[in-house]
Amino acid sequence: MRNLRKFVLLVAIVAIALAGCNKGAPAPAGAMKAAGKALTIGLVLVGPYNDQGWSQANYDAVQYVTSKVPGTKMVYIDKANSADRPGTTVSQLAESLMGQGAKFIIFSSDDMSDEAVKFAQAHKDIFVVMSSGSQVWKDGKNYQALPNMVNIMGRMELGKMIGGVAAALTTKTGKIGYLGPLINDETRRLASSVYLGARYAWTNYLKKDPAKLQFKVTWIGFWFNIPGVTSDPTQVADDFFNSGYDVVVSGIDTTEAVTEAVKYAAKGKKVWAVAYDYAKASEVAPNVNLGVPYFNWGPAYVNTAKAAMAGTFVSHFEWNGPDWNKFNDPDSGAVGFNKGGALSPEAAVGVDKFVGELAGGLNLWTGPLSLQDGTELLASGAVATDQQVWYLPQLLKGMQGQSVSK
Amino acid sequence: MAKTRSSNALLQGAAIVLAVLLTTLVLLAAKAPPFAAYANIVLGAVGSWDVAANVLVSWVPLLLVTAGLLITFTAGLWNIGIEGQITLGAIFTTWMLRGLQASGLDPSLIISMSILAGMAGGALWALLAGALKTFGGVNEIFGGLGLNFVASALNLWLIFGPWKRPGVASMSGTVPFAPSLWLPTLTEQSRLSPSALVIALLAIVLVYLLLKGTYFGLRLKAVGKNPNSAYLLGVPTWQHMMISFALCGIFAGLAGAVQVTSVYHRLIPSISSGYGYLGLMVAMLAGFNAAVAAPVALFFAALNVGSIQLPIVLRQDSSLAGVLQGTLVLFVLLMQGVRERLAGKGLPQ
Structure with missing residues (x-):
């Protein structure tokens, strides 16, 4: 009798195990059908794939996926914007990637x-990643039900703050310029994060009067230069350097802040720049480069591709921070900061100290904080919610420059 | 007669061969495999129903623009301002759509009125170039170029200024219109609007009939061949030039309206997509003949769409399609010169 019971139990266990093997892990609710063992990833880049900035960071990330996830392949189209590819639409370009077998499309620009939404609605069987967007953020302002879309973004606010610290610890004139792209939620919060970091280092590390720190944002109108359409970022960087701003922090996809700093340094001016987006951007121009806050899209793209292959791809929004335990590890963390050659040893100590404080829980998005026009954003001691940071309506008080496009 | 015809065909064939040869040399210089490049362009243009539909989507504005340009070319005018006329068409269309989108009117009425507004916008801009020529003595090439820049600046100002998205000025253009205000497409996934296609085909047929079969067309031709003689023979010359500008502007404006209502569903900075300049090439390559222009425009549209494969498959720049288009036009014009010389007419004027 006992043996029979044991036998029944055994059979039941085996049956369950077999059933489990058959189906794999149960698919979560709303998950898309598994792509299986092979997956072609189509990447749509807004700029050139080798721009040493935003687009290259995405390009390298998908190459990282193909090296880490067996069965994945990459196809891409770069310069996917209507100025570079007149007459085409981005969804049409994405369909061209589908024509090359892509079942998983990454739209890598807010632009x-x-x-991307049009495409996701028209191709419900394709896995869509909309990087830097918030369309499928349930707690966001513009939620749209798109079962085949995932939003991925890195918490670049933290990287930008570190860049701000590097800038503040370096400037001799107390004037920091921010080379901004176009004005939107993302660019406001990133410019403001640089300012928060700079002000923190200025007052807490250098013990200087916050009123003596000048921080100015100039927007060019797009993520990179389009002659005749945007302001020329070269010109904007020059204007900063010519008017006493000795550190220019880049907020655009391309490298003009650093290249112009190199030119001015060659003329004997004491100027520096903080690069943006691309991890290896810290390696260039060691005489002016203070470092680069960069995106590490690879790990998040790996997870999402694996989910698509395994049948666990569920529409969601993710906003990933750095891995403080393994800061700057390419295999973990979505955001990092690489120091540049021009960061002085003392400033580097300050940067490391700041990174340690962030890792220990320091949050500069804590009140009292006011918006540029004086309205209170956060009361003393209040900590900003994700929504307050993501949808920052203006620059912060103390920053110069346009908050809203007029 | 038969002899000239066959030697013509030979020269045209030579032009095509030379253009392909030169493009192949460019490909070899860029270290791209020429055969694979051509094969991919072909596949990218006709490899599936979807891409073939995209070719038609691109054909529509190109055909409209070419149809308009045939009229101004017939009148002996170089309407370089066509790009600006497309842009103004798009701006007027957007303006009407914005004004009426919340009006509660029937969407098809709103779309129709917006397209009409676009046609008016294009005509207005073309008449401006015509007026500069007629009353200001400004050659239409220079006037048109200037107006192109003004149109482009106006467009950017609207997108980054009064018509910007709430709180965001973006190169991605104005806020997209609601799907009810898009020209309906074949299927939900398709980009091709049958109505736009029908409009474009009607346009080229209309222009063909206008130029071949009407008294107006004949007089326009007279103006184009020799305005002084036409004037002496009693053709009101400048009036005919103005009318041809207006007609061309209407077609260009229509192309702009199609770009807004059926392709981008919003106003974007490069809304004309270079179709104006491309249309000039199509018209020249087609020998200013409406019947030939339609297939040539289709071929150019196919090259444009097919060449998207070059960066994807071969990592080559898609501007190669432009090289082929440009050299084709150059060699065809060159061969026309050769033909005229052979025919003993001396150098072309």
């Missing part, structure tokens, strides 16, 4: 939001 592509409308087209």
